[in-house]
Amino acid sequence: MTVATNAWFTKYFTDYTYDEMFTPDLSVKEDWQELLENFKRIGIDGLTQRQNDINWLLEENGVTYNVYNDPNGLNRPWNLNVVPFILQSEEWRQIEKGLKQRAHLLDLVLKDIYGERRLIKEGIVPHEVIYGHRGFLRQCDKINYKIDKHLLLYAADLARGSDGRMWVVNDRSQAPSGMGYALENRATANRVLADVFADMNIKRLSEFFKEFNEFLLEVSPEKIENPNIVILTPGSHNETYFEHAYLASFLGYPLVQGNDLVVRDGFLFMKSLKGLKRVHVVLRRVDDVFTDPLELREDSHLGVAGLLDVVRRQNVAVVNPIGSGVLENPGLIPFMPAICKFFLNEELQLPQIASWWCGQEKEKKYVLENLSNLVVKPIDRTNREHIHFGSLMSEKELEDLKKEIIKKPYHFVAQERISFSTTPNYSKGTFEPRNMVARTFTMAGKNGYNVMPGGLVRVAPERGKLRVSNQRGGTSKDFWIIGDSKNEERQNYSWNRRTAVSVSGLDDLPSLTAENLYWAGRYVGRTLVNARFLRMVLKQMNAPDTVANQQACSVKMNILYKAVTQMTGTYPGFMDKDKAGNFAIDNPLKEIIAVVLDKNKQGSLANTMMMFSNSYYSIRNLWSSDMWRVFENIQKLWRSLENEKDVTVNKMIKTLNQLITRLIAFMGLIEESIMVEQGLLLYFIGLQLEQSMLTITKCRSLLVIKQSGQTEYEILESLLSSHESLNIYRYSYRSFIRVEPVISLLLMDLKYPRSLTFLLGRLQKDIARLPHSKKSDTFMQYEKNVFEAFSSLRLANSEELAVVGGENSLIREDLDMLLEKLSDLLFETSQSISNTYFNHTYKQSQLVDQNFPL
Numbered sequence: 001m002t003v004a005t006n007a008w009f010t011k012y013f014t015d016y017t018y019d020e021m022f023t024p025d026l027s028v029k030e031d032w033q034e035l036l037e038n039f040k041r042i043g044i045d046g047l048t049q050r051q052n053d054i055n056w057l058l059e060e061n062g063v064t065y066n067v068y069n070d071p072n073g074l075n076r077p078w079n080l081n082v083v084p085f086i087l088q089s090e091e092w093r094q095i096e097k098g099l100k101q102r103a104h105l106l107d108l109v110l111k112d113i114y115g116e117r118r119l120i121k122e123g124i125v126p127h128e129v130i131y132g133h134r135g136f137l138r139q140c141d142k143i144n145y146k147i148d149k150h151l152l153l154y155a156a157d158l159a160r161g162s163d164g165r166m167w168v169v170n171d172r173s174q175a176p177s178g179m180g181y182a183l184e185n186r187a188t189a190n191r192v193l194a195d196v197f198a199d200m201n202i203k204r205l206s207e208f209f210k211e212f213n214e215f216l217l218e219v220s221p222e223k224i225e226n227p228n229i230v231i232l233t234p235g236s237h238n239e240t241y242f243e244h245a246y247l248a249s250f251l252g253y254p255l256v257q258g259n260d261l262v263v264r265d266g267f268l269f270m271k272s273l274k275g276l277k278r279v280h281v282v283l284r285r286v287d288d289v290f291t292d293p294l295e296l297r298e299d300s301h302l303g304v305a306g307l308l309d310v311v312r313r314q315n316v317a318v319v320n321p322i323g324s325g326v327l328e329n330p331g332l333i334p335f336m337p338a339i340c341k342f343f344l345n346e347e348l349q350l351p352q353i354a355s356w357w358c359g360q361e362k363e364k365k366y367v368l369e370n371l372s373n374l375v376v377k378p379i380d381r382t383n384r385e386h387i388h389f390g391s392l393m394s395e396k397e398l399e400d401l402k403k404e405i406i407k408k409p410y411h412f413v414a415q416e417r418i419s420f421s422t423t424p425n426y427s428k429g430t431f432e433p434r435n436m437v438a439r440t441f442t443m444a445g446k447n448g449y450n451v452m453p454g455g456l457v458r459v460a461p462e463r464g465k466l467r468v469s470n471q472r473g474g475t476s477k478d479f480w481i482i483g484d485s486k487n488e489e490r491q492n493y494s495w496n497r498r499t500a501v502s503v504s505g506l507d508d509l510p511s512l513t514a515e516n517l518y519w520a521g522r523y524v525g526r527t528l529v530n531a532r533f534l535r536m537v538l539k540q541m542n543a544p545d546t547v548a549n550q551q552a553c554s555v556k557m558n559i560l561y562k563a564v565t566q567m568t569g570t571y572p573g574f575m576d577k578d579k580a581g582n583f584a585i586d587n588p589l590k591e592i593i594a595v596v597l598d599k600n601k602q603g604s605l606a607n608t609m610m611m612f613s614n615s616y617y618s619i620r621n622l623w624s625s626d627m628w629r630v631f632e633n634i635q636k637l638w639r640s641l642e643n644e645k646d647v648t649v650n651k652m653i654k655t656l657n658q659l660i661t662r663l664i665a666f667m668g669l670i671e672e673s674i675m676v677e678q679g680l681l682l683y684f685i686g687l688q689l690e691q692s693m694l695t696i697t698k699c700r701s702l703l704v705i706k707q708s709g710q711t712e713y714e715i716l717e718s719l720l721s722s723h724e725s726l727n728i729y730r731y732s733y734r735s736f737i738r739v740e741p742v743i744s745l746l747l748m749d750l751k752y753p754r755s756l757t758f759l760l761g762r763l764q765k766d767i768a769r770l771p772h773s774k775k776s777d778t779f780m781q782y783e784k785n786v787f788e789a790f791s792s793l794r795l796a797n798s799e800e801l802a803v804v805g806g807e808n809s810l811i812r813e814d815l816d817m818l819l820e821k822l823s824d825l826l827f828e829t830s831q832s833i834s835n836t837y838f839n840h841t842y843k844q845s846q847l848v849d850q851n852f853p854l
Contacts, residue, residue, distance in 0.1 A: 008044065008431050012424075018160055019433055020085065020423040031088045031482065038196045039083075047426055051082040053192045062620065062628035063184055064242045078242070080185050082192070083426045084478040085436065085457040089203070092481045095166050095440070096451045098350030099156060103442045103449040105336070106171065106327050107151035108343045113326055114140050124342050128359050128410035129331040133380045135174070137288060139295045140323030143312055146221050149444040151327070152319045156350075158438045160421030167351045167418075168333075169437060174325035175285045178439045178456040180243030181476065183209065183250065185456070189478040201483040203453035208441075211450055213251055215443055219317040220280040227280035230256045230270060230510075234286050234302045236618045244285050245621035255621045258286070260510040263306030268316045273514050273682075273837055274507035274771040282307075282318045288325040291318075330413045331357050331379030353418060359410035367414040368405065371398055374414040376405070391417060425459055425475065434459035438479060454479035505677045507771050515838040516618045517679040521686025523612035528663050529694040530605055533567050534596060535656040536560075536722040541588070542649045555707070556714050561588055563701035567694065569603035570595050593647055609638055624673035630666045637662065681769055688763040689830060695756050696823050698722070699746060703739065704816045706804045716742050725754055743815065744798040756822075760790040772836055782832035789825040792818060 021032045028036055039047060055077075063078040087095075112119050113136065119125040130136050155176030161167035186205050190197055220227035231253050233244040248255035254270065261279065262269050269276035289296045291303040310316045332339075334355040340348050356363040357379075367374060376388040388401055405412050422433030440455040457477040537560050558574075562585075565573030573595070574585050585591075599606035616623075616631060623631075641647070641655040667687075674680045702719045706712065716737045720726040723746060733741045749755040764786045767773060773780055779787065796818055805813035 010430075012431055012433060017419050017433070018162070018164065018421040020160070020421055020436070031086050034200055034482075035084070035086060035196070038199060044429055047082055048429060050192050051426060054080050054082055054188055057188050057191065058184075059632065060629050061184070061188075061625055062242070062623075062632060063181075063188075065181075065239060078181065078184070079475040080188055081425050081427075081459070081475050081477050083424050083431070084189060084193075084480045085423055085438065086480045086482060088482050089484050091166075092453070095158070095350065096453075098348075099154075099440055099442050099451050100449045101340075101344070101346070101349050102156065102168065102171075103151060103154045103444075105340055105343060106154060106173065107149050107444075109332070109339060110150045110173075110321075110324055110327055114143060114323060119339065119342070122342065124338050125332065125335045126357075126359055126410075129329065129335070129357065129379065130326065132410050133326055133329045133331065135288065135323070135325035135327075135329060135380065137296065137323040137326075139292075139308055140321070143321070143323075144314065145317075145321065146314050147219055147317065147444075150321055151324060152215070152219065152321070152444045154442045154449075156440050156442070158350075158440060159418070159436070161351060161353070161418060163351070165351055166438075167353055169353060170330075171327055171332075172439070173327040174288050174320055176439075176441065177240045177243060177285070179212075179441050179452070180246040180250070181240075182439075182441070182452070182454060182456040182479065184246060185476055185478045186454070200480070203481040203483050205452060205454060208443075208450065208452045209250075211445060212443055215445065216251075216253075216281055216283060216319070218446075219319065219444075221314050221317055222280060224280070228270065228278060229253045229281040229283065230261070230279055232256055232258070232261070232282050232284040232286050232291075234290070236614065236620075238285070240285070241617075242620075247283075248621040253283070254510050254513070256510045257512050258301060258303045260512040261304040261307075263304060263310055266310060266313045266315055268304065268307065268310045270508075271511040272508045273511065277508055279316060282316060284318055284320070288322050291322050296322075329379050330355065330377050330415070331359075333415075334363075334413065354416040356414045357410075358405050358412040358414065363414075364405065364409050367412075368402055371402060371414075373417060375417050376401060376412055376414045378411055379413050380411070389417070423457075423459060423477070425477075432463045434463060434475070436460075436477070453481045506679065506681060506769075509677075509679050509682075511838055513619060513622075514679055514682045515834075516615050517622075517674075517682040518686040518833070518838070520612070520615040520619065521683040521688075522690040523608060523615050524663065524667060525687045525690035526694065527605070527608050527612050528660065528667075529691060529698075530568055530608065531656050531660050531663070532724065533698065533722045534564065534592070534605060535653060535660070536718055537564055538592065538649050538653050538656070540718060541592070542653070556711050556718075557588070558585060559702065559705075559707070559711075559715055560718060561585055561591075563698070564592070564595060566701045567697055568595055568605070568608075570601055589649070593652075596652055597642060597647065606638075606642070619679075622674050622678055624669065627666065627669045627673050630662055630669060634659065634662045634666065676769075681766055685763065685766050685770075685833070688759050688766065689826060692756055692759045692763065693823065693826050695723075695746065695759070696819050696826070699743075699756075700816065700819045700823075703743065704812050704819070706739075706810045706812065712739070713737055719746070723754060725752075728752065728754075739812075740798050740802040743801050747801075748793060748796065748798055750794075757790070757793045760786060760793065764790055767833070770837070780832070780836065782829045782836065785825045785829040785832065789822050789829075792821060792825075 021029060021036075023029055042050070058078050058080060065076055065078050109119065113130060117130075120127045120130065151173060153173075153176060155172035155178065156168050157170040157172070158166045159169050183205060216229050217227060220229075229251075231244060231248045231251075233241060233255055235241065235257055238244070245255055254260075256270060260271055261282075262271060262276065264276065268279045268282070270279050284291065286302045290300040292305065292307040293300045293303055294305040295308045296303070307316075307318070308322060311318055311322060333352050334357045336352060337348050340346055356367050356374075358364040358367050367376070372390040372393070374390050376390065378386075388397075390398065390401075393401065420435040420437065423436045424431045425434040436457055436459045438455055438457045441452040442449045444450075457479045458474045459477060461474050540557065540560060561574040565571060565575050573591060574588070594601055594604065596605045598604050599610050601607060613631075613635065620628070637655060637658055641651065644651060670683060671680065674683070698719065702715050707715055713736075716739065717726065720729050720737070720742065725745060729737065729742070729745055732745065735741070745752060745755065747756045750757050750761065752758055764783075767780075767783055767786060770780075773783055796814075801815040801818065802812060803814065805811060
């Protein structure tokens with residue numbers, strides 16, 4: 001079938017390279033015929049709609065990829081093209097066979113590098129190739145493992161070579177990424193292209209992930225029913241953090257950071273709310289040198305001090321073993337055929353890019369003479385050293401590179417510059433050829449290695465671009481292996497686990513997750529309370545009487561402005577002169593805009609929103625899809641206000657109205673989506689504590705000082721309005737607004753959910769459910785503080801609190817003393833909870849400088 005005249009492909013064939021869909025005579029390859037027929041049935045408008053559906057689904061599900069130094073910020077939406085990449089099972093079987101051989105071979109290399117080092121002794125690999133790579137960690141020398149295979153998880157980047165076969169471009173061995181994205185791509189494509197899936201025999205991924213789960217259970221050093229397995233992430237700013245959270249949620253294992261783990265007596269433990277819980281298996285996404293600050297990189301905050309010693313004692317299994325990054329050395333590629341002969345007495349089944357290590361005289365001479373036609377890489381890219389494309393370099397740049405190679409020849413490897421094959425990419429109503437690289441995944445099994453039937457395909461961001469990289473804006477594709485049989489198994493991502501999962505309740509919640517939930521509650525409470533207060537003040541600024549009679553309203557507004565500073569903590573603000581010596585109260589709109597939108601101003605609403613986003617993003621593995629959608633809507637709303645060139649009072653009021661509504665919806669979803677055993681209790685405690693502390697601050701700002709008649713009435717009305725209690729007051733008291741009933745309602749009403757007494761009563765019940773509270777016969781310090789605060793309020797009398805002390809005084813002294821006492825008690829409560837459950841200050845230092853020659 002020839003499609004050169006098809007309108008979809010009129011601009012496809014500008015210059016021919018090896019294309020995955022077309023033969024040299026511009027006929028569609030048999031592998032792609034069925035897909036193209038399905039696309040013809042769907043039509044160009046249908047394809048456009050389905051691409052839009054994919055974009056919408058990925059955004060709705062919060063699929064992101066963090067791009068370093070991106071001017072658009074972190075969390076860039078993940079891109080998936082509607083056109084998949086296709087291979088027939090016959091070709092795939094050959095690739096699969098080659099991947100299994102390569103994984104087995106690299107496993108033998110890894111064992112040898114940290115074991116007998118026969119490759120060096122026998123002259124198969126020059127010692128400079130191994131020792132000149134920072135991935136070689138002398139601290140890992142002669143470590144023994146209980147499991148036979150050392151390389152447990154392996155990824156290979158493949159591209160179509162000039163001979164039409166798939167070639168190995170890169171080996172990924174220390175913490176290979178992409179499995180989660182491949183799974184999400186498949187789930188999204190399966191949903192949007194369900195009718196195409198039904199027509200084609202696409203191999204499913206479910207069996208691979210079922211085996212992956214079993215594999216994690218099997219590698220435990222202790223053969224127990226349910227070993228404790230954790231996924232170690234560098235944190236939410238890592239480029240593939242979405243994948244870490246996604247896999248943690250999908251597999252059902254805790255997502256932890258280095259501060260969640262600690263070494264005691266030769267064992268690795270997870271800090272949980274209950275105490276220390278033994279960890280048996282770590283699926284790590286932290287690079288080798290950052291895993292143990294005690295023996296490796298001392299400035300690392302991502303790893304666990306002493307982890308390497310636990311590995312030596314065979315008390316924990318780390319996937320992949322620390323030190324496996326040495327296999328990502330491109331300097332090994334020229335020697336792989338000889339290594340394969342040495343260990344297996346076989347030829348490599350998967351071809352590689354022709355490579356020359358410059359540490360050999362003959363090879364170095366060839367490289368220097370042909371530099372403009374080669375791609376030159378440092379053998380060690382652990383510090384993200386540059387790749388040099390000779391054809392794109394000037395004469396001066398080539399001369400400078402020659403000098404570098406001559407100076408340190410063992411540091412460089414050169415490779416043939418190949419044109420990756422192209423594959424169709426749907427863009428703006430037409431098809432374009434894009435260069436592609438496919439990442440495949442292989443894991444250790446009981447009988448050799450198992451290969452995922454598919455993987456992660458990435459294509460260049462633009463037509464004609466050679467570099468294929470997510471960091472440079474590349475797009476992904478679903479990877480379809482077309483099976484031989486019409487009876488492929490159905491998509492099924494569930495499987496029977498063993499009798500119980502590794503995390504069974506609140507007691508076992510990782511302490512950092514618990515802390516993030518606690519602060520998530522505090523930040524959402526702070527955002528909501530301050531947004532309501534700022535909205536009330538903005539409405540007062542825009543009220544007709546305020547605009548018409550600035551002087552008459554100045555006393556009331558000055559009180560409210562100062563309360564803004566006290567509520568947000570944006571000092572000096574309206575309380576005093578700023579750094580330039582100006583009174584903010586002279587230009588209130590300027591200060592209010594800063595309090596709302598200046599994210600660099602500590603305590604501002606924008607700053608609180610940023611902290612709110614960070615805390616929630618850190619626990620995204622607990623989220624439901626609905627939570628992500630509302631969260632993303634909140635972010636979009638806020639970004640739209642930040643991007644406004646002319647910010648007015650009305651625009652801020654409108655945005656705050658929408659923000660408050662969405663925050664309330666988000667809070668409701670939290671209660672529906674996260675179980676108490678998953679940490680919802682910590683969220684509630686943080687939320688109630690923050691709401692209580694801000695209620696105290698608000699009342700101290702607006703109730704303690706007695707005002708004149710009309711001003712007092714307006715301040716009380718503003719207070720009730722900001723507290724969403726004005727209608728409740730009118731319903732309950734049906735009287736002129738007075739101080740004593742306001743105090744009674746907002747501070748002391750045991751049945752009113754917004755009152756301070758109600759909040760403290762609920763807080764008292766919730767903290768009693770914390771692990772240390774339940775197991776102790778006496779009150780914990782945080783329990784004592786909340787009990788004292790609750791009791792003080794219950795024993796107080798609203799009429800007495802409303803009395804102004806002294807003949808010439810304007811201060812309600814009893815009220816002020818009570819609120820000050822409550823504020824101190826709740827601050828101490830926060831400190832006590834943090835010290836009891838969230839203490840991450842454990843730190844160790846190296847006894848010997850790791851760079852000191854031994």
